[in-house]
Amino acid sequence: MHGVTSDDLAAAAPPAAGPDRVLLEEIERYYDAVPRAAARVEDFGPLSLFVREGAGWPYYARPAPGHRGPAATAEDVRRVLARQRELGLPEAFEWVAEHDPLLRAAVEEAGLAVHEHPLLVLGPQDGPGGPGGASGAPDGATVRVLPADDPAIARAVAVPHLAFGEPGTGVGSAGVEELAAKAKELESDGTAARLSGRIASGHTVLAAAFEDGTPLCAGQHNPVGPVTEVAGVGTLPSARRRGLGQAVTAALVAHARANGVRTVFLSAADEDVARIYRRAGFRPFATALIAEPAEPR
Template identity: 70%
Template sequence: MTSDDHVPDSPLLDEIERYYDAVPRNAARTEDFGALTLFVRKGDTGWQYYARPTLGHTGPAATAEDVRRVLERQRELGAPEAFEWVAERNPELRAAVEAAGLTVHEHPLLVLGPRDEPAPAPVLPEHVEVRVLTADAPELAEAIAVPDLAFGAPGTAIGAAGAAELAEKVARLTAEGGTARIAQRITDGLTVQAAALDAGTVVCSGQYNPVGAVGEVVGVGTLPSARRRGLGLAVTAALVAHARANGVRTVFLSASDEDVARIYRRAGFHGFATALIAEPAGTPEPAEAREPAATRA
């Protein structure tokens, strides 16, 4: 943690843990492994889930053998061999997953709490518009595709991917049903999608997923050719403003690294904990520590 970060407090961690347990349940069923809970997607399409520490578990901590049991079940299901948790809440789990042969990635967890004021949205050129999209917005497919391209070229440097790559990605995601899935989540109130449009084309987008008074910002990504224009900050500000206007008081997110975390601190977020993801050795480190419940961005 940096000097501007807050020391994790138990009520906030409790709130985030309840959120993490609740948010997959609209699209996944659970399997009980004692100290661990495996979330398994319903049906054959949509986001593949992970295992997490069991909410409210009071028995013995998870062991390497418990982790291996979950891994075996994930292999049976054809699901990713993945675990996610908050280091400050379940510090003992790291040793267990590493003993089971997994590699752990660390990601800053940042929050904008009920008493925190978000920073003002950045000023953008007149031809750039940021707005929250409806389920039937014609720009929705582009908004879903842009983060896919963004996280395919991690970092903040300007990249080559632009309009041609965006059109190709839109066609693929639409054919695979990704656009329809997000549209349904928007209709159901499970996801809020915001986008920055430059001359009518989406150049940055992101989501937040609300559960009661808590929401997680996920999948904020800028088209690589449009980076370093303040678009990610503008989209994040729009998501936070929408969340606050609709009763979400605690907004949090996980960043891929400290460079990205610094961008979110400019939006008013502060660090409070560390998100951990465990996967088999050799698995590429994800560009985002946590990703949308409906789509990986």
């Protein structure tokens, strides 16, 4: 799971009923499968700890797939936390509340703070998604999917980094100068090259909205078989509130559908951010939970 931002707001939709269990299990299998491509898995009974092999963003712990024994306890959580500290990893857990409703109490008893994020979905029955896509880009902008050798990859991946550095949906300060500096940093540390490799292997699809050759919004989807997650959609803070986030999201959904993906989902930072995805056709489905150490008082 990854956090997302938007550059637009829309009217709220009514909450969904209890989630479809078949679709919930499909998403759960996806969450377990994604980190296995770049991590080893350490078994802690009802919990699995993913430990990244090589460079890249570190992973987290989450419920073990298919576990049939007792639910995880606070002591199970503490064992994982001790291992994360031993390995120098972030003390982090991620899961879906509706799939593992008892885990929250154990995680909180172990001393972690739990943050809720709306999980939205476009399932097989939901059609292609809402309006938008490349043809729905705002005046003066174009949206395209980037190939692995595109020279704009470093700048495109830099956009969400800057967006998440200024969270929220209001217009911010970071602009073209900051974009150039962040792109240079992501080239130097290998982030851009790693993303190019994932694009080449088919693990990631990157789309961006451009104006005068400059990426102003970017995001990705990461397919595993018939399921994909839209992640990291962010708009350059100085370019927010122009509909760029919706256009990029729609382009990612269109690409996924055109390539045989049956279920597209995402988790939003909060309800304000989720509104943009409702406009793109996503419906509220469940609650993604992220646990981390509470901030010191």
